[in-house]
Amino acid sequence: MDINDNSNIEAFVLREFNYRESSKIIEVFAKDLGKISIIAKGVLNKKNSNLSSTQRFVKASYNLYRSGDRFYGIKDASLINSYSKSNKNFDIIIYKSAICDLLLRTIDLDQRDFVYNLIDTSWESFEKASENYLNIFLCFLLKYISFSGFKPNLKDCSYCGEKINPNSAFFSIENGGLICHRCKKHIRDRIYISRDEYLYILKLLYTPSVEVSQIDISIDKKKISKLIIDYCLECLDIKKFSSLEWVMK
Ligand SMILES: [Zn+2]
Known part of the structure; x- marks a missing residue:
């Protein structure tokens, strides 16, 4: 599998929910890929820097790994726009x-x-x-x-x-x-x-x-x-x- 295929994926977070103790699952609309589900493991831990990129309505760029057919996981992410006023x-x-x-x-x-x-x-x-x-x-x-x-x-x-x-x-x-x-x-x-x-x-x-x-x-x-x-x-x-x-x- 070519993991580079899943780097710098730009997407909008449509929905987020907590998963187990410290993780989240987000559903995003990604450029080229459309709707996909992403697991953000450990994102609710205090020192995790990806949290802001998993909030509903933000636009972010993700480096992903494949985890099943339409399921992905986050390696790391960077926030593109938090739309701080409108959100x-x-x-x-x-x-x-x-x-x-x-x-x-x-x-x-x-x-x-x-x-x-x-x-x-x-x-x-x-x-x-x-x-x-x-x-x-x-x-x-x-x-x-x-x-x-x-x-x-x-x-x-x-x-x-x-x-x-x-x-x-x-x-x-x-x-x-x-x-x-x-x-x-x-x-x-x-x-x-x-x-x-x-x-x-x-x-x-x-x-x-x-x-x-x-x-x-x-x-x-x-x-x-x-x-x-x-x-x-x-x-x-x-x-x-x-x-x-x-x-x-
Ligand atoms: Zn008529």
Whole structure:
């Protein structure tokens, strides 16, 4: 086995838990490798220097050894970014928890680079933003779901294909996008979308993640959050989980 293959692996910690007396198991999203589980032996001992690289939400670089099929162990690690500001913000912690829990519940996509970069830019955006954290969270969901093959149809009616008039549009989770006013009578799960709500969703999808906290459109945030979350869960075929409930409180 070529142990050099597992050196300098950059990853984001999605979840951590203590294991036996002094060890931890962390689940990370690693560049190229995607989701893997890592055991950090003895990391809770006082003199161990790897502890900071095993905390939830940090970005770190690991030198690993192989321990079974999808299981690794840490030889040593170095912290790349602790996101010291955002990882102390209660709202951001809730959003990040929901993103990590979502990633832990879904199957790795083939193009792991995309997901890795999306986490990277989202964590960076949370750290830099001073407001509108919800935008960053919803932007993550929309981009993640789009990349998974469920990009919501926002330009044309998902039922008849006619161009959507933003002044009179509805969203249908079942149909995967907007519905025009002529087709609304055929769609049972339609949700009315105002012009501003339409623009908000459009901007979330097409604005780079680092600028998304600057989108400032006055809308019913609860309604649109619920819509995007429900759409996401439906597409990925997963049930609501507790950190998502927190987001919606
Ligand atoms: Zn239509």
